[in-house]
Every structure is written in structure tokens, then in C-alpha cells.
Amino acid sequence: MTDSRLNLDLNVARLERGMWRMQQQDGLLDLLLGVAMLALGLAALAEGLGGGTVARLATLCGIQFPAALAMGWARRRWTRPRIGAVRFSGRRRRDIGRMRWILGGSVVGTAALVLLTMWANRIRPDVLGDLGTWAPALTSVAVILVPLGTMAMILDVPRLWLHAILLSSAVAASVAVAVPPIPFFETVLFGVAGVFSCGVGGMVLIRFLRSVRQTGESPGPQGMERVEGGSNR
Amino acid sequence: MIDRQQQGCSRSDGSSRSVVSEIDRLVHEPARLIIMAYLYGVDGADYVFLMKSTGLTWGNLSSHLNRLEDAAYIEVTKEFVDRKPHTMAKLTRKGREAFDAYRRLMRELFEGLPCA
Numbered sequence: 001m002t003d004s005r006l007n008l009d010l011n012v013a014r015l016e017r018g019m020w021r022m023q024q025q026d027g028l029l030d031l032l033l034g035v036a037m038l039a040l041g042l043a044a045l046a047e048g049l050g051g052g053t054v055a056r057l058a059t060l061c062g063i064q065f066p067a068a069l070a071m072g073w074a075r076r077r078w079t080r081p082r083i084g085a086v087r088f089s090g091r092r093r094r095d096i097g098r099m100r101w102i103l104g105g106s107v108v109g110t111a112a113l114v115l116l117t118m119w120a121n122r123i124r125p126d127v128l129g130d131l132g133t134w135a136p137a138l139t140s141v142a143v144i145l146v147p148l149g150t151m152a153m154i155l156d157v158p159r160l161w162l163h164a165i166l167l168s169s170a171v172a173a174s175v176a177v178a179v180p181p182i183p184f185f186e187t188v189l190f191g192v193a194g195v196f197s198c199g200v201g202g203m204v205l206i207r208f209l210r211s212v213r214q215t216g217e218s219p220g221p222q223g224m225e226r227v228e229g230g231s232n233r
Numbered sequence: 234m235i236d237r238q239q240q241g242c243s244r245s246d247g248s249s250r251s252v253v254s255e256i257d258r259l260v261h262e263p264a265r266l267i268i269m270a271y272l273y274g275v276d277g278a279d280y281v282f283l284m285k286s287t288g289l290t291w292g293n294l295s296s297h298l299n300r301l302e303d304a305a306y307i308e309v310t311k312e313f314v315d316r317k318p319h320t321m322a323k324l325t326r327k328g329r330e331a332f333d334a335y336r337r338l339m340r341e342l343f344e345g346l347p348c349a
Contacts, residue, residue: 012273012274013274015274016274019271019275084279084284085278085282086278087277089274215291
């Protein structure tokens with residue numbers, strides 16, 4: 001007798017893609033990106049309150065690193081046990097490797113941009129000069145959209161484009177727009193973007209926890225049940 | 234008179250019966266078929282994932298996986314992770330060949346069926 005609850009989709013490629021996408025449906029990555037945006041806002045606040053660049057960097061690192069560790073812990077202990085483990089094929093593993101290279105290159109490129117900007121006289125004026133005040137904004141957008149867009153494509157999570165656009169818009173606005181008479185404008189910008197992203201992540205996580213219940217393997221003498229006879233043909 | 238050749242209806246009933254008799258019944262059972270379809274696209278999946286994905290109950294899944302393991306279509310590795318049992322299933326080469334053969338046969342069967 002066939003179990004009526006069986007998912008009878010037999011398109012192997014579609015099944016594999018579904019398994020891949022399921023790995024990111026817990027909303028934790030969305031929450032991490034939201035926290036990153038909030039961290040940027042708080043870092044700007046710390047700098048604005050007189051703490052300077054050191055306070056900005058300390059706030060950023062002080063929030064981001066624990067947030068990333070918390071996400072890793074939550075995924076390992078809380079969400080992944082609910083969906084189970086999958087070992088993907090070489091193609092997916094190569095995609096992840098490629099993504100790491102792109103993200104690593106983006107981090108190195110961003111660091112290089114920061115250093116070059118600090119060593120301002122070494123930047124060739126004709127490269128960025130025509131762009132004027134938009135140059136930093138456009139550069140920031142590129143170093144945000146490229147890595148997040150890459151993650152969205154390789155992890156197959158279109159939702160990441162939303163966070164990428166939010167973050168790059170906030171960065172571009174904070175750099176290129178003439179500061180309006182709003183106290184701590186940058187903090188407000190990143191705060192709003194961060195709250196929105198965290199809201200999206202929170203909703204996805206709640207939906208995940210409600211729809212995917214915790215079930216461990218059924219304990220038995222050999223770690224699984226053996227059903228004798230039964231309805232199997 | 235309908236020209237069956239022009240309509241692509243080329244096979245007689247006898248040949249279709251021959252294809253049907255070659256179907257691997259171990260693979261043909263719907264629950265085992267969907268399990269093998271999930272395992273075909275990846276290098277392995279654990280029992281929790283298979284249970285969630287297929288919609289089978291734990292006992293039903295275990296039973297089908299035992300049948301597949303007995304036929305050497307899958308290999309099962311058991312370990313303890315954080316003091317909890319963790320069992321991974323993976324299609325063997327024999328299992329992949331059986332699944333490929335099943336797909337070829339089914340395609341052949343349906344393509345060869347006489348037209349209405």
C-alpha cells in the first residue's frame with residue numbers, strides 16, 4: 001500500500017535543487033545580515049559620540065563576530081537537526097569553493113580600497129575623479145552587491161538580493177547624499193535597513209520552526225527499527 | 234485507415250510486456266523509488282532528512298532502507314554525533330545503475346506503448 005503522504009516528484013534535478021535550497025530556509029543568514037546593518041548603524045553612533053574610528057571598528061567587530069558565531073551555533077544545534085544532513089555532490093562543493101574565493105576577494109578588495117583611500121594621494125584622480133562624490137558610493141555598492149549577489153546565486157536564495165539592495169542603498173545614501181538635519185543620519189539609515197532585514201529573517205525563522213518539527217532518529221537496538229513483514233512489496 | 238507508423242505507434246503489445254517483465258520491483262515500489270530519486274542527486278543524506286523529504290514514517294523509511302541495503306543498492310553508515318545516533322545513506326554504484334536502468338526501461342515502456 002502506498003503512503004498517501006509520499007512526495008512523488010521524481011525529477012532528480014528538481015529534488016536536488018530543493019534539497020540545496022532547504023539548507024538556507026531557516027532565516028539565520030537573513031538575521032545575520034540584519035544584525036550586520038544594525039552593527040554598522042551602532043558603529044556610526046559610537047563614532048559620532050566622539051569615539052572616533054577606533055570606536056566604530058570596535059563596535060562593528062564586537063557585534064559582528066559574536067553574531068556570526070551565534071549563527072553558526074544556532075544552525076548546528078537548533079535548525080540543522082530539524083532538517084537533517086545532506087552531503088552534496090562535487091558540483092555544489094565546487095560552487096561553494098568558488099563563492100568563498102569571491103567573498104575572500106571582495107574582503108581583500110574592500111580592505112585594499114580602505115587602505116588606498118587612507119593613502120589618498122596614491123589614488124589616480126582620473127579613475128574616480130569624474131564620478132565625484134558618487135565614487136565612494138558606487139564603489140561601496142560594488143563591494144556589497146558583488147559578494148551578496150554571488151551568495152544569492154550560488155546558495156540559490158533570491159531573498160539575499162533584498163538584503164544586498166537594502167545595505168548598498170543605505171551605504172550609498174550615507175556617503176553620497178548631503179546630510180539632512182537628522183541627528184545621527186547614518187545610524188538611522190542603517191538602523192532602518194537592519195530592522196527590516198531582521199524582520200524578514202525573524203519571519204522566515206518562525207515559519208521554519210513552526211513547519212519543521214524536531215525529530216531525531218528513533219532509538220532502537222541498532223539505531224533504527226526493523227519492521228518485519230508489514231506492507232512493503 | 235489510421236497509419237500507426239505515421240503516428241509513431243510502432244511497437245506491438247508483446248514487446249511492451251517484455252519490457253514490463255524486466256522492471257526491477259525493488260526500485261519500482263513508490264516509496265523506494267522516491268528514496269532513490271532523492272539519493273541519486275547527492276552523495277548522501279541522513280535518515281532525518283529522508284524522512285522529512287519523503288513524508289514517510291520512521292518505521293516505513295527504515296524498512297525500505299533495509300530492503301535497499303540488503304540488495305546493496307545503498308550503503309548505510311551509522312555513527313553518534315553529540316551522543317545522538319546519526320545514520321547516513323548513500324546510493325552505491327549498483328544502486329545508481331539500477332536506478333538508471335529503471336528510468337531507461339520506463340522511458341522505453343511509455344514510448345513504446347501503442348497509441349489509443
